[in-house]
Amino acid sequence: MDLKLMLVVAFALVRAAAADGQVALPGCNDTCGDVKIPYPFGTGMSSSKRQQNCSLEEKFSLTCNASTSKLYRNTIEILNISLEGQMEVSFYVSRLCEGDRDGKANDPYLRIPSFAISSKENKFITVGCDNYGYLNSIYNGSTYSTGCLTRCYGNDPAGILKINEENCTGVGCCQVDIPPGMKNITVQVFRFPESLEPMENCGYSFVAKRGSYKFSTDHLKKYLTNETFPLVVDWTVGNHTCEVAKSRHDYACMTNSFCDDKDTDHGYRCRCQQGYEGNPYHPDGCRGNFFCLYM
Ligand SMILES: *[C@@H]1O[C@H](CO)[C@@H](O)[C@H](O)[C@H]1NC(C)=O
Ligand SMILES: *[C@@H]1O[C@H](CO)[C@@H](O)[C@H](O)[C@H]1NC(C)=O
Ligand SMILES: *[C@@H]1O[C@H](CO)[C@@H](O)[C@H](O)[C@H]1NC(C)=O
Ligand SMILES: *[C@@H]1O[C@H](CO)[C@@H](O)[C@H](O)[C@H]1NC(C)=O
Ligand SMILES: *[C@@H]1O[C@H](CO)[C@@H](O)[C@H](O)[C@H]1NC(C)=O
Ligand SMILES: *[C@@H]1O[C@H](CO)[C@@H](O)[C@H](O)[C@H]1NC(C)=O
Ligand SMILES: *[C@@H]1O[C@H](CO)[C@@H](O)[C@H](O)[C@H]1NC(C)=O
Ligand SMILES: *[C@@H]1O[C@H](CO)[C@@H](O)[C@H](O)[C@H]1NC(C)=O
Ligand SMILES: *[C@@H]1O[C@H](CO)[C@@H](O)[C@H](O)[C@H]1NC(C)=O
Numbered sequence: 001m002d003l004k005l006m007l008v009v010a011f012a013l014v015r016a017a018a019a020d021g022q023v024a025l026p027g028c029n030d031t032c033g034d035v036k037i038p039y040p041f042g043t044g045m046s047s048s049k050r051q052q053n054c055s056l057e058e059k060f061s062l063t064c065n066a067s068t069s070k071l072y073r074n075t076i077e078i079l080n081i082s083l084e085g086q087m088e089v090s091f092y093v094s095r096l097c098e099g100d101r102d103g104k105a106n107d108p109y110l111r112i113p114s115f116a117i118s119s120k121e122n123k124f125i126t127v128g129c130d131n132y133g134y135l136n137s138i139y140n141g142s143t144y145s146t147g148c149l150t151r152c153y154g155n156d157p158a159g160i161l162k163i164n165e166e167n168c169t170g171v172g173c174c175q176v177d178i179p180p181g182m183k184n185i186t187v188q189v190f191r192f193p194e195s196l197e198p199m200e201n202c203g204y205s206f207v208a209k210r211g212s213y214k215f216s217t218d219h220l221k222k223y224l225t226n227e228t229f230p231l232v233v234d235w236t237v238g239n240h241t242c243e244v245a246k247s248r249h250d251y252a253c254m255t256n257s258f259c260d261d262k263d264t265d266h267g268y269r270c271r272c273q274q275g276y277e278g279n280p281y282h283p284d285g286c287r288g289n290f291f292c293l294y295m
Helices: 003-020 290-294
Strands: 061-065 070-073 076-082 086-092 094-096 122-127 131-139 142-150 173-176 185-191 203-209 228-234 257-260 269-272 276-278 286-288
Touching (some): 094 185, 122 142, 131 203, 142 173, 185 203, 269 276
Parallel strands (some): 203 228
Antiparallel strands (some): 061 070, 070 076, 076 086, 094 203, 122 173, 122 203, 131 142, 131 185, 257 269, 276 286
8 A cells, every 4th residue: 555545544544433433421322223312412321330421411311212213302303413513303294274173273392492493494384375374482481473474376367476386485385584592482374264265275384494395286285294394403502601611610612622602592512623523522522633633
């Protein structure tokens, strides 16, 4: 092997070690089914001699259902966790169809009061003819709402506003941005009482990760069969700014990492310093990428 190739191989080995070596605490499970569980998240207690919680704080404590290999926070299924400070969860669609009891839809809620749903990564969507939807955040005794409404004009051949066959462009389907800071949310769909649209049309409201919902006119004429969509939640550690957190005994950013509280409304994130990689929350800290240092 020539020197260049050897360096490349060494580089690959260092990278692999840094990326895989320090996901969970010793004695803790680092996966549940297909989902990786990086510290500060964890399930249960460590099986190593130093009995300790596998999660840093109660809000990062998850459970793995051994029979289904699915990961949960209370009853919410976790689909993916990223050390950049985001987590994907599965969230339900609010649906209103003909014959629903009292003309009322189910009102799905997401009770993770510690974490806000991501403003950048999600959209709030309402699908239907003559429907409107609310996205409510109920926090500390106050309710904050945003929403979306839909009309179809589907039977008017001379109409100007037409339903786009495959994109959510505002007729039959409405999508809006979500303001930052919404936590502990509920979603509700309604039908305008004066609607002349045929009753067999259902209406739907939901929060979905950008790009995860693909509109089709079938959802107006037939059914939207998906009962859930992935939703992105922002997570942070602690309740303090970096300045305060740094002088506390429970400061979470380990060796070769730094504290970042930009774009957080509570708490902070840890990031590896440049030239280092791995898990900045793990007691081993971030590891040097020696190949890069020598270059
Ligand atoms: C870790 O996984 C094993 C095997 O799936 C399971 O028996 C054990 O209870 C898990 N431990 C924790 C702390 O979740
Ligand atoms: C350890 O975790 C459990 C739940 O996983 C929690 O009830 C308990 O309070 C935690 N203990 C400490 C010391 O954090
Ligand atoms: C695991 O999932 C199965 C199937 O959904 C369910 O019957 C069981 O109660 C779950 N176990 C726990 C410990 O939640
Ligand atoms: C989880 O997220 C990471 C990065 O955000 C991505 O690379 C990976 O494909 C995702 N995994 C799944 C199963 O969605
Ligand atoms: C979360 O919302 C529920 C109602 O859906 C409310 O009862 C509860 O107090 C809220 N939690 C917080 C922390 O505000
Ligand atoms: C909740 O509201 C009360 C009264 O408005 C305020 O004093 C308190 O700081 C708030 N708590 C949080 C966690 O925002
Ligand atoms: C839907 O949007 C995509 C991407 O912007 C575009 O390529 C496509 O032509 C649009 N479809 C219709 C029916 O307008
Ligand atoms: C329904 O969910 C599947 C993945 O579970 C996804 O591939 C599909 O695009 C979703 N349907 C719609 C209409 O978004
Ligand atoms: C953050 O605040 C919550 C409730 O106010 C508390 O339960 C939790 O222990 C605090 N976490 C830290 C790291 O101080």
